[in-house]
Amino acid sequence: MSKTFSITILGSNSALPTSERYPTAQMLNVSERFFLIDCGEGTQIQLRKNKIKFTKIDHIFISHLHGDHCFGLIGLISTLGLMGRKTNLYLHAHPELEKVFQPQLDYFCKDLPYKVVFEPFDTKQKQVIYSDKHLEVETIPLIHRIPTVGFLFREKPEERKIRKEFVFVHKPSIKEILSIKKGEDFLNADGRLMANREITLDPPPIRSYAFCTDTKYTEKIIDQIKGVDVLYHESTFTKDKEKLAKKTYHATAEQAAKIAIKAGVGMLLIGHFSSRYKSLKPFLDEAQMVFPDAQLAKEGDVVSIL
């Protein structure tokens, strides 16, 4: 069974929450390590509703400093303190988050038993802002009314897996095992060179997720997100409101689907719906006309990449 790589939608509405739809927040679970993406008001309540152990969150990525993407931060941080968290919490965001947020921390979270570490990034160019053994996170510069980025989450390639029967028969040394895993061939006891392909299995495919909100329609992101397994792209409006979308630096469902098809992604998730829409079906219909593998991002939905 492959390791988990799943996205849980905690909130997918735009600025005005409704009784059922929350502002933006998502949880990415990569092998039981949790990465929170945006943190609108009520995120901690949604985490509880979705039974996500939020003590496991070490990194929070904030796309931009509009309230519907970050008003839930102070409550979540405060709660983590009350729960006795000890380990650092890293906030990856535009440098101004610290400026506007530190005074709140100083006032409301004086006795926090853990440290909030601001990890500012430049929003103008793509850059790797997080990297561990298994995962890399890269910013995706977007075009919105204020500096905004998306995030590209991509697994790192794993080493090749050596076939068990090969190990049993040829008993390679530790040094040889390490080099075979990296892709090298093997000279066996009979002096025959065994091709790496013959004695190893492919590692699991690399999985990737691109989160792009808020943004107007821009083809500049296409190269960077080419071929991702899942693309989340905002679609605040339907195409009859394309002018309004352009004016407010948002996108339509059709535009999101165009990006998906041009980037050849595996699946499209659309969200950040304007609360003027009572039904979300028009968004889905519009996106699927262009890109059939489109889905609505709805609170509580879990999308797993296998």
Added chain:
Amino acid sequence: MSKTFSITILGSNSALPTSERYPTAQMLNVSERFFLIDCGEGTQIQLRKNKIKFTKIDHIFISHLHGDHCFGLIGLISTLGLMGRKTNLYLHAHPELEKVFQPQLDYFCKDLPYKVVFEPFDTKQKQVIYSDKHLEVETIPLIHRIPTVGFLFREKPEERKIRKEFVFVHKPSIKEILSIKKGEDFLNADGRLMANREITLDPPPIRSYAFCTDTKYTEKIIDQIKGVDVLYHESTFTKDKEKLAKKTYHATAEQAAKIAIKAGVGMLLIGHFSSRYKSLKPFLDEAQMVFPDAQLAKEGDVVSIL
């Protein structure tokens, strides 16, 4: 039919919200004028769930500056702006609210189409902080870890109502009507003095609501809240945790009930439950042992005073 005087519980949990229980917020409806009391995270979502038109809120009263009583303010204020509010919104709170909150407004709500007016009050002594033709609001100094007040909402006495048959028979002048309404007697055409009691009806009784959270047990509030129709008193813990309650400047359900009985209130609502309790029944049992007219404050409950 008497005019509305009702309390809607939007959140009644203490600092840590659960999936069903929100931090503190209540809405008082006095003749379709809405007064918001405290504003924990998610208040705007709870307002929508309870179908309360929050464009009707003009005054918000904040008991103290712990996050679970005010983290929902910025989101609500921002939303009211997006909805196009034009009229002033008044925030009644400790003077430090402005200090900690204005920078957030400056950053996140630059283009607010209405004005947020801070109405600071002294938390050390009781004082009238709001008054209109029908209602008066007075602070109730409480004892908590930081400066905290409760609020006493009390209708103003209405004028006496003149009996219709008296008006029909005796045809008093406008001047006479005004003085009769104020309680004066009437000298009729035959020279007989008619007692005010004989020619008028009592006005509806004055209704009152006292909101007391967060606080440790203190009998100092009793005189001020004597005889209110409904008392909301915090009960963060059950009595087996009385020491912890004292240490953290909170109260138990039993203590809340003791205050209720000593103040001779009509009904007791208890809330601000610690999230360590899975069931709230022990709170209710404990309070009702002392004061039978006790109820739990639960999200969505509406208590009407007739």
